[in-house]
Amino acid sequence: MTDIIEFLKKEGVSSDLLEGVSAFRAAYPADGEKQEGRVPLTDILYYGKKVWEEALAALLAGKNLLLCGPKATGKNVLADDLASCFHRPAWNISFHISMDASWLIGADTFDGNRVVFRPGPVWLCAKEGGFGILDEVNMARNEALAVLHSALDHRRMIDVPGYEKIDVHPAARFIGTMNYGYAGTRDLNEALSSRFVILQMPTISETDLERLLAARFPGMKGKIRSQFAEISERALDLRGLLDAIALTEKGIKAGDALEMCVVNKTFDKYERSLIRDVIGARIPADLGRNEIFG
Template identity: 25%
Template sequence: MNDVAHFAVCREPFYQPQGKEIELYEAAYAARLPVMLKGPTGCGKSRFVEYMAWKLGRPLISVACNEDMTAADLVGRYLLDANGTRWQDGPLTVAARLGAICYLDEIVEARQDTLVVIHPLTDHRRMLPLDKKGEQVAAHPDFQLVISYNPGYQSLVKDLKQSTKQRFSAFQFDYPEASLEARIVCAETSIAQATAEQLVTFAQAGRRLKGHGLDEGISTRLIVYAASLIARGVSPADACRMAMVRPITDDADVIDSLDHAITAIFG
């Protein structure tokens, strides 16, 4: 269904600003600049895009990128049906036609040859070539492209080329400072402030192990998962183990260290 209403963000998503990112994004959108969001897993990048789409009153089309994604998955392809072949637009093409915000999440997961298709949309041309169809799609005046990725997973194999990076304005996201993160957890789950603060304290202890047994820190998302379990009667210690420790590591020594931290904080 390729209509604006189908992709509308109808309810206000909860988003707690960390700085001037809302005003800065509004300026970027007013100038129709493509935007790149950088930051660790689960720190609020996707929620921010959803919130800004709601605030700006623009439809949002999100794509979770993966290593098997082809250019055709983004722009479209011919399909066979009972009447022969028909063209079906991909999500990027739909967004360009409708004037939606197109959000490509974890863009570095996609193959480099796939990413080339976004280049004409991110400069003065604002065009999307559909080579297989022989069509040049001029982007709607309200169209904007937003991408995100986690620099913590950068490598020589998985990183954006400078030719892609320098087509975007950029925001650097990180986990919120402790009091703000506790406020977010309370707003998302309605647990007690004191419990939220303890969960954040534990998460910060876990984040200090990044690079020392952990590839990635404990995300705000995982704190919210633990708080959701606590709100349903699970003990804080069990909630931390289930939602904040076991998902991020299989290393017995790291698990043991984090379990000791849980005992120290929650008793």
């Protein structure tokens, strides 16, 4: 496992912020095996110094963070890395249209003998001082989200009729992620968005992408790496690009791998041919494993 603080030092992240993180970790060490087991591993690192500094500053200031941006801009990678950097247990909570407040906070259930409270992920996270990753937070209905208001603002408490009132632990933070701008995405209502510090996630820079490729595919030839980095510049889905490279490593030709992982993700025939042209101009379709990896 990579030591994330060492990584951030090398990235040139401000030493003031990193000292702040160390002080936070000393003040709130993960408590016991159960919490340790929830601290995410840092096998995928987020590249982007400015975003790191802004995110660390917001969390050190006690704020909650909303990561907004197009698909595959590293929102979940960063959210996990942040929990790992602060060394706090994380709860990954996928938001969806049919969730309600009791799904987040918890509900009374009958255990065969008596009625007991079965806590939900937001309740647990608040109580244990965890990092709650509210994934695709905009996908839930406003009524379900309303229970988060008092947890996310200066009140830092959860007070829902019929439940025990609890204070949000001082180490707890909430990190929302949301997509926008394509079919099926929704806006987040203002009552909720005003309770977050909002980061617009940039697409990875070409230099950082080359570093990412070098780290993830150490055997890849330098020149080919640059060619792949270049096509991603053209607003192609980075997740698909990484998948395609992984398939070429298994012996699929570059053209077919890119077809499966990038081109076929578009369901419009005309757009598909445009993407195919962008790729074809930079990566010969018949490149195979031996040409890509040295």
